[in-house]
Amino acid sequence: MGKKPTRPNTLRTIAEAQLAHQPPTGMAVPLATDQLAHELHVHQIELEMQNEELRRAQTELAISRDRYRDLYDFAPAGYLTLTDAGLITEANLTGAALLGMARDRLHRCGFIRFIHPDNIARWQRFFATLLRDGQQSSELLLQRGDQSPFQAHLDGLYQATRDNLPAMVCLILTDISARQQAEETLRLSDEALRLRETILLNVDEGIVLTRADDGTIVYTNPKFERLFGYAPDQLHGKHISLLNAPTDKTPAETAAIIQTDLQQTGRWAGEICNQRQDGTIFWCYATVSTFAHREFGTVWVSIHRDISEQKRVEQKLAESTQLLLETERMGKVGGWELQTNTGKLTWTEEIYRIHEVDPAFEPTVAQAIQFYPPPARARIAEAVQRAIEQGEPYDLELELITAKGSLRHVHTIGKADAAHHRIYGFFQDITERKQLELALRDNEHTILRQKDIQMALAKLSKDFLASQGGSMEEIAHCVLATSLTVTDSQGGFVDEIDPHTGLSTHRIQVGEIGPHSPDRDAASGCEVADGCMTADRLLSVPVSSGGRTVARIAVTNRVRAYTPDDRVILEGIADLFAIVLERVKLERQLRHARRLEAVGTLAGGIAHDFNNILAIILGNVELVTFGVSALDEVSKNISDAANRGRDLVRQLLTFSRQTGSERQCLNPVPLVKEVLQLMRSTVPASIEIRAEIQDREVHILADPTLLYQIIMNLCTNASQAIGERGGSITVGVEQILLEEEQARLLQIKPGQYLLLSVQDTGPGIAAEVLERIFEPFFTTKRIGQGTGLGLAVVHGAVHRCGGKIQVESNPGAGTLFRVYLPALDTPGKGERRP
DSSP states (O other): OOOOOOOHHHHHHHHHHHHHTSOOOOOOOOHHHHHHHHHHHHHHHHHHHHHHHHHHHHHHHHHHHHHHHHHHHTOSSEEEEEOTTSBEEEEOHHHHHHHTSOHHHHTTOBGGGGBOGGGHHHHHHHHHHHHHHSEEEEEEEEEOTTSOEEEEEEEEEEEOOBTTBOOEEEEEEEEOHHHHHHHHHHHHHHHHHHHHHHHHHHOSSEEEEEETTTOBEEEEOHHHHHHHTOOTTSSTTSBGGGGBOOSSSOHHHHHHHHHHHHHHHSEEEEEEEEEOTTOOEEEEEEEEEEEEETTTEEEEEEEEEEOHHHHHHHHHHHHHHHHHHHHHHHHTEEEEEEETTTOOEEEOHHHHHHHTOOTTOOOOHHHHHTTSOHHHHHHHHHHHHHHHHHOOOEEEEEEEEOTTSOEEEEEEEEEEEGGGTEEEEEEEEOHHHHHHHHHHHHHHHHHHHHHHHHHHHHHHIIIIITOSSOOHHHHHHHHHHHHHHHHTOSEEEEEEOOGGGOOOSSOOOBSOBOOOBOOBOTTTOOBOOSSSBBOSSEEEEEEEETTEEEEEEEEEOOSSOOOHHHHHHHHHHHHHHHHHHHHHHHHHHHHHHHHHHHHHHHHHHTHHHHHHHHHHHHHHHHHHHTTOSOHHHHHHHHHHHHHHHHHHHHHHHHHHHTOOOOEEEEOHHHHHHHHHHHHHTTSOTTEEEEEEEOSSOOOEEEOHHHHHHHHHHHHHHHHHHHGGGOEEEEEEEEEEEEOHHHHHHHTSOSEEEEEEEEEEOSOOOOHHHHTTTTSTTOOOSOTTSOOSOHHHHHHHHHHHTTOEEEEEEOTTSOEEEEEEEEBOSSOOTTOEEO
16 A cells, blocks of 8 residues: 655654755855745755655555456446436446446436336336335346346445435346356256155156165165055065066076176166066066166166056957958958058058068058059049048959069958048959959850850740730840840841741841841851841851741851850750740640630620620610600610620621721720610619719720720629629729839830729629639639620720720729720821721
C-alpha cells in the first residue's frame, strides 16, 4: 500500500530540516529580508512535498480504482444498476455476458426485456416489493438477447434519493441453471434408485446376485424366491448350482459352463433347466451379467423368467408345424401372403419346393410373376387388381415354369384382407391331376365311343320309340343331331332311298349352304350325292333293313379327319335307325289292324252317342204331341239333333278311313250355349246346369263337330257320375294368358288360350282309376252302361285341336276337367284348315 499522507506540521519540520542542510548562498542580506526569504523557502519546500504526496496519493487511488473495477467487471455474479423505473444504467461484464448483450447496448435498456414471458408477473411483483421494502430476493426465468432462457437468482437493494444523488436499484444476478440441473439430476438419481429398488421387489422376473469368486448367493428378490419355492433369505449363502436340475450334465457342471462363459465374455444368456425346493423341474430363460457391487464386490446378476408354458406351447407349435409341413408336402399345398402396402411377398416351405428354388430365395412380386407365361401373368394381374380394389376373391388354374425349367400346373386361390393391407391364399401343385386328366382325355375317345351307341339308343328311345306322334322326318332329325354330336361334325344329312320307309322326299340340310362340290371320304369310299352342301370332309354310312339299303346317314365338315372309330359309331347309329324304321313300319301296320278291329267295336259303342241324340229328338216329339212347347222351337231342336247325328256318322267315317277333319275359325261361346240348352232337356231335373261364360268373343281354330263332342261327352260323363242323387254341373268359358311357368307345367307353348272347364259335384274318381280314364275302352261302368270311348274321344279331339286336357278329382269332392285350346290373336273370316 502507498504511504499515509503527511500532516502540515510534520511537513514544516521536514522542510526546515532540509533547508538547514543546504549550503549558504554567500550573499549578505538584511535580517528581515533573510527571515522572509527563509519562510518562503520553507514554504516552497512544503509545497513541493505536498505535491509529491498528492501525486503519490493519486497514483495509489488510480491503482485502487482499477483493482476495484476489475473486481466489479469480472466478478462471478452480474451487477446491474437500475433506475427506479427499471432502466439499466450500469452493468458489469459478467452481467452483460449473462444477458447476452454488449455493455454499451444495455444502457437505458429496460430490464423487463430480459424477463421470460412466463415470469413477467413474478418480476413485476418482485420489483414492486423491492421498491417498497428496500431489498428483495427471488428466482426468475430470464432470457438472453437471443431469446435463450436461463434460470437466475436475483438479489436486489434499493437506495432512495439522498444528498442530491438519484434513487437507484442494485441487482446481483446469478445463473443457477447448472445448480438446478444438478439438483434435478440428483433428484432423478434418488428417484431412479428408489425405482430400481421397487422394480427389484416387484418385477415379474426372478433376480439373484451371486459372488463371482465362490458362486454363493448374496441376494434374491421376492419373485425369485417364489419362483423357486424358497422362503425369504433362505437361499443366501447357498451355492447357485443348488438351483440347477440334473440333465445330461450335473448341476455343478452346468454352473461351471456358465461360469466359464462369464469369465471370458462377462455375459451369458440361454435356457436352463431348474428345480424348485420341492423337486419340481421347470425351464427358465436366464440372462447373467457381471456387475461391480460396492458391498459384495464382483457379482453375477442373473434374471430368470419361467418359460415352462412357453416350452409347452412351442412343443405343440413345433408338432403342429411339422404336421402342417408334412400335410403340405403330401398334398403339395402351400400358403402365401402379399402385403399390399409394402409389396412384401411371403411363401411357405412347400411353395419353394413347387417353384424349385432354394429356401434362402427371397421372392418379390416381380420375380414371382416371371415364373408364369405371359398370358397367365395378365390373368394374375387382373385377379389381384380386382381383389385389392373390389375385395373379390379369385380362383385360378395356371401353368408355371419352375426355376429348373419344369412345367407345372398350379391352382391358386386369393382373398383380400383390406383391414390388414394384405392378400393371402392357397397354392397347390396340381400337375399330377392335370397329367391324369390329360391321360383320361387321351382315353376319352375310346371311352366316349363305347358310350355313344348307348347314348344314341337312349335318346332315340326316349324321344321317339315311346312317342306316338313323331313323324319320320322328326326321327331323321334326331338321328342326324345325334350323329353330329358324337362325331363332332358341323353338318350332314339323312338321305331317303326307300320310299316305303316314310321319309320325306326332300333331303334334311344342316350346315352352310353353298354350291355343290363332290368330295370322296377316305373312311367311307363313297361320293357325295347331288345336293347343295359344301363338304370339306365327309363320312357316309348306309342304313340297311331286310338285306337292302333303305337310307343313308352322312356327316361332314369335322375339324380333323374322320377315323375308323367314327365310322363304327355312325354304323352303330345306323343300325339303331334301322331298328327304329322297322318298328315304325310295324307300328303303322299294327295301328291299321287295330283300327279295322276297332271299327266293329266302335259300331256298337257309337250307340252311346246316338242314344243321347235320339233322346233329344224323342223328348221334343213328346213335347209336340202333348202341346207343351212351341212347334218352331221344338222343330229347331229336332233339326239340330239330327245334324249332330249326321256329323257323328261323318266322324265315324273319318275314324275308319283315316281322313283328316276340317278346322275353321270359330267363336265357341254360341256352340257351348247350344250344347247346354240341349243338355238341360236330357239330364234329370235333380241336376242343375250352370254356365260361367265370359261376354267378350274369343276365337279358336277347331272342328265344330270335335268341339261339340268334347263338350257333350264331358257334360254327359258328369251327369252320369252325379246320377239320381242330384247335384250340379258348372261349365265355364274364358280366355286366359299362360305364362312360361304355367305353360311348362302343362307341356304346351305359352300364349293366349281358351279355357273350357266342366266341373261336377259327383263322387269323384279314385287315384288308381284317374290314371287310366283316357284309355280307349276303359270303363268302370257295368256292361251295357258304357263303352269306355267317351273320354278317349275327348282326349283325341282335344289333341287334334292342338290343345291340352287336365283333370282334377278326389273321392267325395267331385271332378274338374280343364280343356286348353289355343286362341287366335286376329281371327280370319271363314278361315279353314285341314
